[in-house]
Amino acid sequence: MMKKLTRVEELERTRKRILDVAEDLFMEKGFRAVSTREIAQHAKVTQPTLYHHFKDKESLYMVMLERFVLSIQKKLKQVSKDDMAKAIEEMLIILSIEHPSSIMLMMHDISLELSEENKYKIYSIWRQTYLEPFMDLFERNEKKHLRKQITPEQAARFCLFTLGQAMLSKGNPESLKEQFKTHVDIILYGTIEN
Numbered sequence: 587m588m589k590k591l592t593r594v595e596e597l598e599r600t601r602k603r604i605l606d607v608a609e610d611l612f613m614e615k616g617f618r619a620v621s622t623r624e625i626a627q628h629a630k631v632t633q634p635t636l637y638h639h640f641k642d643k644e645s646l647y648m649v650m651l652e653r654f655v656l657s658i659q660k661k662l663k664q665v666s667k668d669d670m671a672k673a674i675e676e677m678l679i680i681l682s683i684e685h686p687s688s689i690m691l692m693m694h695d696i697s698l699e700l701s702e703e704n705k706y707k708i709y710s711i712w713r714q715t716y717l718e719p720f721m722d723l724f725e726r727n728e729k730k731h732l733r734k735q736i737t738p739e740q741a742a743r744f745c746l747f748t749l750g751q752a753m754l755s756k757g758n759p760e761s762l763k764e765q766f767k768t769h770v771d772i773i774l775y776g777t778i779e780n
Contacts, residue, residue: 601639604629608650613685617647617695648704655715658684662719670727671770677719678749678766720745745773 591599607629611620622643626636640646658680665676685692696708720742724732732741748769 597639600629600631600635604631604636604639604646605650605653608646609654612647612650613654616692617643617699622646644700644704647700648707651708651711655711659715659719662715665719667723667726670723671774673723674720674745674770674773675763675766677723678745678769679763681716681749682762682766716746717742741773748773 604625608620608625611625611628620643622633622636625646626633629636636646640649661680661684662677665673665680667673693712696705700708717739721738724738724741732738
């Protein structure tokens with residue numbers, strides 16, 4: 587016989603289901619293309635139930651995003667930093683696997699749709715989750731690899747830009763691996779033979 591859930595456990599289960607569905611839909615279609623009605627339908631709850639848990643679509647998105655990036659942060663921290671080229675490739679692959687939608691689409695939607703306060707929060711989340719791991723990698727190897735006029739932040743931003751562009755080609759993570767090898771080679775060694 588199954589144990590009957592308490593009211594609190596039931597509420598938590600419903601909240602988690604809403605967040606799971608919201609994550610799938612937001613990551614697939616972007617913020618702008620998803621409605622709370624669609625989220626409620628897929629989560630098999632009413633819209634009033636959804637609004638009981640989340641004030642509005644934007645607050646749901648913010649909670650979903652904060653939860654979403656935790657696993658990415660954890661995975662990026664586990665990448666071995668011993669070999670810089672391999673580390674960058676691995677980090678790009680992790681991000682391409684974790685992001686079913688384009689990071690560029692996500693950022694575009696956010697810039698158009700969210701309040702200034704939440705844009706700032708998302709920028710902070712983006713910086714901590716995506717930019718800083720790459721910056722840390724370049725800072726560790728700055729003396730060995732970066733030219734004097736290139737900062738770790740510029741190099742990190744370029745890596746993320748490269749990822750965004752690669753993801754626009756709609757390749758799956760497996761097909762992107764070869765692309766990333768080439769991108770990392772260009773990032774680290776340029777295009778001109780010395």
